[in-house]
Amino acid sequence: MATSTRQLVITLDTRVPLEAMILQRLYRLPQSRQSEWLRQLLLLGFRSECQAIRSEQTLPVRAMPMRQQSTSAVMHAGYHAGPIQPEPIKPEREPSPGSSGNAPSGELPMLATPSDTPKPFTHLRRVLGE
Amino acid sequence: MTELTDEKFSDDTKPPVANSSLAVGQVGLDDGYAYTKVALPDGRLLAVPSRARMGSAGVTWIRDEEQKIFEYETGGCVYSVGAVDGEPTQFDEYPGSALNRVIVQHALQQAGMSGRSVHVVTGLPVSAFYRDDGQQRRQAIQAKRNGLQVSVEPVVPRKTAHKATQRGSQKVSIAFHEVIPEALAAWYDHVIVMTDDGVTLDADRVSAPIAIVDIGGRTTDYVVVQDQGVVHSSSGSLNRGMLNIKIRVANRIQEHFDISELGEQSISRAVETHQLRLHGKDHDVSALVAEAKSELVERLYTETRRKLGRGAELDRVLFVGGGSADLASDIADWFPNQTIADHAAFANARGMLKYLQFVCDSPANEG
Numbered sequence: 001m002a003t004s005t006r007q008l009v010i011t012l013d014t015r016v017p018l019e020a021m022i023l024q025r026l027y028r029l030p031q032s033r034q035s036e037w038l039r040q041l042l043l044l045g046f047r048s049e050c051q052a053i054r055s056e057q058t059l060p061v062r063a064m065p066m067r068q069q070s071t072s073a074v075m076h077a078g079y080h081a082g083p084i085q086p087e088p089i090k091p092e093r094e095p096s097p098g099s100s101g102n103a104p105s106g107e108l109p110m111l112a113t114p115s116d117t118p119k120p121f122t123h124l125r126r127v128l129g130e
Numbered sequence: 131m132t133e134l135t136d137e138k139f140s141d142d143t144k145p146p147v148a149n150s151s152l153a154v155g156q157v158g159l160d161d162g163y164a165y166t167k168v169a170l171p172d173g174r175l176l177a178v179p180s181r182a183r184m185g186s187a188g189v190t191w192i193r194d195e196e197q198k199i200f201e202y203e204t205g206g207c208v209y210s211v212g213a214v215d216g217e218p219t220q221f222d223e224y225p226g227s228a229l230n231r232v233i234v235q236h237a238l239q240q241a242g243m244s245g246r247s248v249h250v251v252t253g254l255p256v257s258a259f260y261r262d263d264g265q266q267r268r269q270a271i272q273a274k275r276n277g278l279q280v281s282v283e284p285v286v287p288r289k290t291a292h293k294a295t296q297r298g299s300q301k302v303s304i305a306f307h308e309v310i311p312e313a314l315a316a317w318y319d320h321v322i323v324m325t326d327d328g329v330t331l332d333a334d335r336v337s338a339p340i341a342i343v344d345i346g347g348r349t350t351d352y353v354v355v356q357d358q359g360v361v362h363s364s365s366g367s368l369n370r371g372m373l374n375i376k377i378r379v380a381n382r383i384q385e386h387f388d389i390s391e392l393g394e395q396s397i398s399r400a401v402e403t404h405q406l407r408l409h410g411k412d413h414d415v416s417a418l419v420a421e422a423k424s425e426l427v428e429r430l431y432t433e434t435r436r437k438l439g440r441g442a443e444l445d446r447v448l449f450v451g452g453g454s455a456d457l458a459s460d461i462a463d464w465f466p467n468q469t470i471a472d473h474a475a476f477a478n479a480r481g482m483l484k485y486l487q488f489v490c491d492s493p494a495n496e497g
Contacts, residue, residue, distance in 0.1 A: 037333075040333045119487070119488050119489060119490070119491075120329070120331075120488050121322060121331055121488045121489045122489060122490075122491065124318065124321075124322075124331075124336075124358070124489045125489055125490065125491070126358065126359075127314065127317070127355065127358050127359060127360065128266070128310060128311070128314065128360075129260075129264060129265075129266065129359070129360060130265065130266060
């Protein structure tokens with residue numbers, strides 16, 4: 001029977017720190033929200049992949065070191081640079097009580113960004129429009 | 131009333147950071163018409179009245195710590211900032227003006243950034259940022275950027291110059307400046323959430339249609355965000371804000387007490403305390419303040435309904451800006467799905483800081 005949704009099965013390896021973190025984060029969520037969280041994670045990753053590819057096509061060469069790398073570039077670098085050590089992005093200090101409103105209701109995990117990597121939510125710039 | 135108070139607000143009791151580092155600072159800077167609000171990465175929030183006038187203060191301070199008026203020079207003119215009867219800020223060119231520049235410099239000095247180089251994100255009212263068709267007003271945005279690039283020097287008497295350097299009265303330089311719409315800054319504050327582990331993007335908040343109502347000093351801004359885009363037909367600015375209460379009360383005081391002139395600081399005090407001191411006697415002006423407030427609330431209600439209808443298709447209506455806190459009881463039942471942001475006066479400044487730290491295309495993060 002034809003259907004508009006497709007189910008994917010993926011295997012994550014807990015020996016890989018990044019993949020272990022994803023699983024750990026996933027299991028902290030209520031079961032009812034787990035698959036939606038994974039779907040959002042996949043979409044976010046793909047969006048970032050698209051942005052990276054687009055920036056590779058449009059940025060001048062001198063800007064390249066600052067750009068967000070596409071997944072394929074990260075994977076390629078991984079062969080030489082060893083495993084990625086994920087850490088959450090740390091603010092300088094926990095902000096004041098009024099700084100973030102209520103507790104988040106649907107968080108997406110963010111991975112480590114060394115100081116010379118792009119900012120994590122650059123895709124939100126498009127909300128401003130042209 | 132938060133928006134009109136003279137008190138400097140800080141969310142903790144820590145003194146400003148001393149000029150101990152040459153690292154570039156990051157600042158969310160909501161340079162409003164009534165108050166200039168500052169958000170810093172260490173969580174401190176600070177507001178100074180947007181109050182300055184051209185010319186020297188003409189006051190010699192016997193004790194440095196008692197100093198309430200500060201002088202700054204820009205474009206060959208000296209301005210006094212602080213406890214002065216300020217010039218009106220309610221004019222369209224204010225965001226790019228020298229008046230704005232010296233007030234911003236003063237706010238950065240008060241935030242302990244003396245002698246440092248900083249990256250800032252500031253804002254413009256929605257209607258000053260976008261044209262009616264939703265396109266950005268690039269000229270106005272650039273004018274705002276250029277405005278803060280002009281140098282502003284703290285004026286220090288020669289005999290105390292050495293002491294002043296030690297206690298921190300050196301120029302703050304703005305090395306990077308980005309401008310975003312004011313109410314939209316509060317959306318960034320809403321969706322980017324700081325946690326114990328770091329920072330996350332709240333996916334539910336990002337995907338939900340929301341209206342932000344930002345009741346400020348000169349303007350009230352409306353922004354509707356849906357599917358990560360601004361809905362321009364429901365967004366814009368109304369040229370009414372908390373300063374209208376002050377103007378209205380000033381007029382009524384002149385009429386009622388038959389006086390021709392009253393200082394701006396006296397009017398602010400009267401609005402805040404509901405008492406006016408004339409010829410050594412206190413007069414109750416609470417009726418005048420209540421009347422002015424009710425007039426403003428009525429106008430805001432009409433415009434809010436015009437922009438947002440009953441808000442049935444919105445997940446949430448989020449009120450921000452100093453006016454939202456001051457008028458909390460008056461706006462309490464406008465929408466069933468409404469919320470007033472925590473420390474509402476600082477929602478834009480916090481969002482500007484988060485935009486700088488996690489979104490915008492600025493040089494790499496630094497202290």
